[in-house]
Amino acid sequence: MAQIIECIPNVSEGRRADLVGAIAAAIRQVPGARLLDYSSDASHNRSVFTFAGDAAAVKTAVLAMYAAVLPAIDLRAHSGEHPRLGAIDVIPFVPIEGVTMAECVALAKEAAQEIAARYGVPIYLYEEASADPARKNLEDIRRGEFEGLAAKMASDGWAPDYGPSAPHVSAGASVIGARMPLIAYNINLNTDRLDVAKKIAAAIRHSSGGFRFVKAAGFELKDRGLVQVSMNLTNYEKTPIFRVFEAVRREAERYGVTIRESEIVGLVPAGALNAVAEYYLQVSGFSADQILENKLRANDDGE
Amino acid sequence: MAQIIECIPNVSEGRRADLVGAIAAAIRQVPGARLLDYSSDASHNRSVFTFAGDAAAVKTAVLAMYAAVLPAIDLRAHSGEHPRLGAIDVIPFVPIEGVTMAECVALAKEAAQEIAARYGVPIYLYEEASADPARKNLEDIRRGEFEGLAAKMASDGWAPDYGPSAPHVSAGASVIGARMPLIAYNINLNTDRLDVAKKIAAAIRHSSGGFRFVKAAGFELKDRGLVQVSMNLTNYEKTPIFRVFEAVRREAERYGVTIRESEIVGLVPAGALNAVAEYYLQVSGFSADQILENKLRANDDGE
Numbered sequence: 294m295a296q297i298i299e300c301i302p303n304v305s306e307g308r309r310a311d312l313v314g315a316i317a318a319a320i321r322q323v324p325g326a327r328l329l330d331y332s333s334d335a336s337h338n339r340s341v342f343t344f345a346g347d348a349a350a351v352k353t354a355v356l357a358m359y360a361a362v363l364p365a366i367d368l369r370a371h372s373g374e375h376p377r378l379g380a381i382d383v384i385p386f387v388p389i390e391g392v393t394m395a396e397c398v399a400l401a402k403e404a405a406q407e408i409a410a411r412y413g414v415p416i417y418l419y420e421e422a423s424a425d426p427a428r429k430n431l432e433d434i435r436r437g438e439f440e441g442l443a444a445k446m447a448s449d450g451w452a453p454d455y456g457p458s459a460p461h462v463s464a465g466a467s468v469i470g471a472r473m474p475l476i477a478y479n480i481n482l483n484t485d486r487l488d489v490a491k492k493i494a495a496a497i498r499h500s501s502g503g504f505r506f507v508k509a510a511g512f513e514l515k516d517r518g519l520v521q522v523s524m525n526l527t528n529y530e531k532t533p534i535f536r537v538f539e540a541v542r543r544e545a546e547r548y549g550v551t552i553r554e555s556e557i558v559g560l561v562p563a564g565a566l567n568a569v570a571e572y573y574l575q576v577s578g579f580s581a582d583q584i585l586e587n588k589l590r591a592n593d594d595g596e
Numbered sequence: 597m598a599q600i601i602e603c604i605p606n607v608s609e610g611r612r613a614d615l616v617g618a619i620a621a622a623i624r625q626v627p628g629a630r631l632l633d634y635s636s637d638a639s640h641n642r643s644v645f646t647f648a649g650d651a652a653a654v655k656t657a658v659l660a661m662y663a664a665v666l667p668a669i670d671l672r673a674h675s676g677e678h679p680r681l682g683a684i685d686v687i688p689f690v691p692i693e694g695v696t697m698a699e700c701v702a703l704a705k706e707a708a709q710e711i712a713a714r715y716g717v718p719i720y721l722y723e724e725a726s727a728d729p730a731r732k733n734l735e736d737i738r739r740g741e742f743e744g745l746a747a748k749m750a751s752d753g754w755a756p757d758y759g760p761s762a763p764h765v766s767a768g769a770s771v772i773g774a775r776m777p778l779i780a781y782n783i784n785l786n787t788d789r790l791d792v793a794k795k796i797a798a799a800i801r802h803s804s805g806g807f808r809f810v811k812a813a814g815f816e817l818k819d820r821g822l823v824q825v826s827m828n829l830t831n832y833e834k835t836p837i838f839r840v841f842e843a844v845r846r847e848a849e850r851y852g853v854t855i856r857e858s859e860i861v862g863l864v865p866a867g868a869l870n871a872v873a874e875y876y877l878q879v880s881g882f883s884a885d886q887i888l889e890n891k892l893r894a895n896d897d898g899e
Contacts, residue, residue, distance in 0.1 A: 297892055329891060345892055389888060474888060538877050554880040560888040563866065570872035574841050577857040585692060585777065585863040588632060589600055589648055 296347040297390040298397060299329075299474065302358060303383045304340045305371055307333040312365050313340050319361040325350030338373025339382070345389065348400045355384060355404050359412050367463040368439045378417075378435045378442060380464035385420065386471045389562070397471035398422045405469045409456030415446065415466040416455040422470035423454075431468060439465045473506075476526040476565060477558035478534060480541050481519050484550045487511060490520035493544045497522075497537060504540070506532035519553060529565040535572040599650040600693040601700060602632075602777070605661060606686045607643045608674055610636040615668050616643050622664040628653030641676025642685070648692065651703045658687060658707050662715050670766040671742045681738045681745060683767035688723065689774045692865070700774035701725045708772045712759030718749065718769040719758040725773035726757075734771060742768045776809075779829040779868060780861035781837060783844050784822050787853045790814060793823035796847045800825075800840060807843070809835035822856060832868040838875040 306312055313333050320328045326346040333340040344354060358381060366380040384404070386397040398421050405416040423429045427450065437445045442460045445451050452458055453466060460466055482490060490511030495501045498509035506528035512521045522541055526532060542552055564581065571579050581587055609615055616636050623631045629649040636643040647657055661684060669683035687707070689700040701724050708719040726732045730753065740748045745763045748754050755761055756769060763769055785793060793814030798804045801812035809831035815824045825844055829835060845855055867884065874882055884890055 299888075299892075327892070389892065534873075534877065552878055554878045556880060557882055557886060560886055560891055562888045563890075566870050566873040566887070569877060570837075570869040573876040574837065574872060575855055575857045577859060579860055583860060583863055584869070585602075585865045587866075588863055589602075589630075589692065 295390070296392045297345055298348060298351050298392055298400065299343065299345045299387040299389050300351045300355065301341060301343050301385055301387065302355065302381055303377075304342065304358070304362060304366070305338065305368060305373070305377045305380050305382055306362075306366050307338045307340050307373065308335050315365075316340070316358055316361050317342065319357040320344050320354045323350055323354040323357055326354040334375070336373065337375035338371065339375045339377065348392070348396065351386065352400060352404050352407070356407060356411070359408055359414070363412060363414075363461075363464055368465050369463060371439070376435050376438050378439055378465050379414070379461075379467045381414075381467050382435075383419075383431060384467060384469045386469075387474050388471070389474070394421055394471060394473070401469050401471045405455045405467075408467065408469075409453075412461070412464075413457055414461045414464050415453035415457050415459070417466060417468045418454045419468050419470035420472040434468050442466060473528040473530065474560070474562050474565075476529055476534065476561050478524045478526055478537070479556045479558065480522045480524075480538065481514065481517075481553045481555070482522070482545055482550050483553045484520060484548075485513070485518045486548070486550070487513050487520050489545070489548045489550055490522050492548075493541055494522050494524075496544050497524075497540050504532045504537060507537055526565075529562065529568070533568050533572070534565055535569045598693070599695045600648055601651060601654050601695055601703065602646065602648045602690040602692050603654045603658065604644060604646050604688055604690065605658065605684055606680075607645065607661070607665060607669070608641065608671060608676070608680045608683050608685050609665075609669050610641045610643050610676065611638050618668075619643070619661055619664050620645065622660040623647050623657045626653055626657040626660055629657040637678070639676065640678035641674065642678045642680065651695070651699065654689065655703060655707050655710070659710060659714065662711055662717070666715060666717075666764075666767055671768050672766060674742070679738050679741050681742055681768050682717070682764075682770045684717075684770050685738075686722075686734060687770060687772045689772075690777050691774070692777070697724055697774060697776070704772050704774045708758045708770075711770065711772075712756075715764070715767075716760060717764045717767050718756035718760050718762070720769060720771045721757045722771050722773035723775040737771050745769060776831040776833065777863070777865050777868075779832055779837065779864050781827045781829055781840070782859045782861065783825045783827075783841065784817065784820075784856045784858070785825070785848055785853050786856045787823060787851075788816070788821045789851070789853070790816050790823050792848070792851045792853055793825050795851075796844055797825050797827075799847050800827075800843050807835045807840060810840060829868075832865065832871070836871050836875070837868055838872045 317331050326344050329343045331342040362380050386401050388394050388397045401422040409416050417434045494509035494511040497503040498507050499505050508525040620634050629647050631647045633646040665683050689704050691700045704725040712719050720737045797812035797814040800806040801810050802808050811828040
């Protein structure tokens with residue numbers, strides 16, 4: 294099976310369309326790197342690129358992004374609503390097919406080392422690539438932002454994993470690591486009671502005692518007269534969608550509320566949906582090799 | 597998206613391994629036709645080949661099978677447990693990806709016409725390719741078998757759709773058509789009461805008043821002390837897995853019985869499983885384009 298790693302760099306530029314286009318072009322010109330999507334937010338002054346390929350192609354594309362970004366973005370003159378530490382702020386590597394998390398961690402470390410050596414940008418590892426519990430969460434590493442970075446880097450416990458022990462003068466630092474694919478998942482409730490959505494969100498999210506790989510908040514959908522439990526599922530293998538759905542349903546019952554519908558926002562790995570089908574059908578002994586399309590594609594590789 | 601049609605010819609030879617191998621080789625040598633699987637049953641004296649490709653490749657492979665089979669199989673000297681009408685007995689074309697059922701029906705008719713013209717084998721259309729309700733089911737067309745074929749073909753309403761109005765002397769006739777992928781699906785019950793499995797099978801199968809695209813029977817799993825409702829789902833879009841599962845669960849409750857587990861035997865289309873996930877999660881507005889692997893593959897095609 295061909296190796297597929299997804300890479301989703303976040304860059305601190307969301308206003309200059311020509312520069313964003315030039316960064317996209319730098320990714321596209323790498324053989325084997327397929328740019329799937331990119332989008333910019335002007336008020337955040339930030340762009341997100343999504344591309345995929347094998348380890349070698351993805352690493353080459355990341356290095357090509359630095360070559361395009363470093364001469365063009367100066368964080369000393371950058372403002373935007375979204376917190377950021379670096380010109381290339383965050384780079385997650387995500388295992389999709391034919392590749393393990395351990396291999397993505399190894400790739401993150403290799404890329405970090407080469408970026409630090411070639412461009413002099415200090416790198417913090419995060420998520421699965423970080424062994425230090427205090428330096429796993431992006432929010433913890435990014436706290437203080439670019440403006441506070443020099444002081445933070447000089448303080449106890451905040452030496453970078455790779456590169457110089459002071460910020461790059463215009464590009465700050467980058468946070469690089471490996472993580473599972475995120476699933477953006479919302480459940481809409483048959484009620485307009487915002488307190489119910491907020492209580493359910495608090496019950497199921499990790500930060501307040503819920504499932505380990507769930508982030509959640511309650512929102513109003515005013516135009517529809519409904520409320521929503523809006524979630525990010527950060528590891529669908531360890532905290533699967535069906536378990537979260539059933540927990541929300543049960544919590545809602547306690548308030549006499551039912552589920553109107555749920556929504557998967559953006560992309561979802563096939564394995565996350567297959568696990569839902571297996572759960573509700575009580576399927577035993579199922580393998581992804583039994584999916585007709587996988588069988589057809591496996592054969593494609595063989596000939 | 598590349599066109600993928602699956603073709604599953606059933607051939608009346610399950611004992612001569614050299615001949616079965618030669619038929620497989622005839623399929624394999626067609627460019628664009630990918631032989632996925634083949635298996636023989638000696639007591640049935642029958643082999644099933646599974647291959648896939650676009651319309652042109654699949655049709656070429658079918659014609660190549662006739663060239664290999666006609667000189668080698670003589671039904672006048674053939675015996676086996678499985679009913680059969682022809683040396684190449686049945687050929688279904690199944691739409692998998694980038695192709696409609698109507699296109700598979702057109703392909704079945706084209707192949708039928710060419711086989712009749714080139715090899716003088718009469719052809720009956722079946723399933724979606726047949727417009728006559730009395731000639732849709734394979735069992736109805738095959739009733740009387742090879743031995744009764746000459747009389748049947750001469751009787752009212754049984755002229756073939758293509759080719760001569762008498763059987764091919766050694767190869768009989770072939771039944772060719774288009775159908776949805778079959779799903780072999782079993783539900784095991786927490787009881788050893790065979791009557792319960794048989795009553796549930798009768799309740800859900802088409803032939804006795806149940807769902808239109810379900811065939812079902814009740815069996816004992818003696819070594820496990822359980823019974824099984826064993827099913828073929830013949831159109832998962834119109835009679836989806838989840839609806840059948842829920843109906844079996846509800847019928848079982850009426851006898852105080854619960855479901856132990858279910859099993860998907862062999863291959864299942866990804867769409868059939870995705871529909872299960874959408875149903876139980878009450879997902880609204882979902883599209884297969886949101887599946888990460890599909891997005892990655894769509895992009896593969898583009899570059």
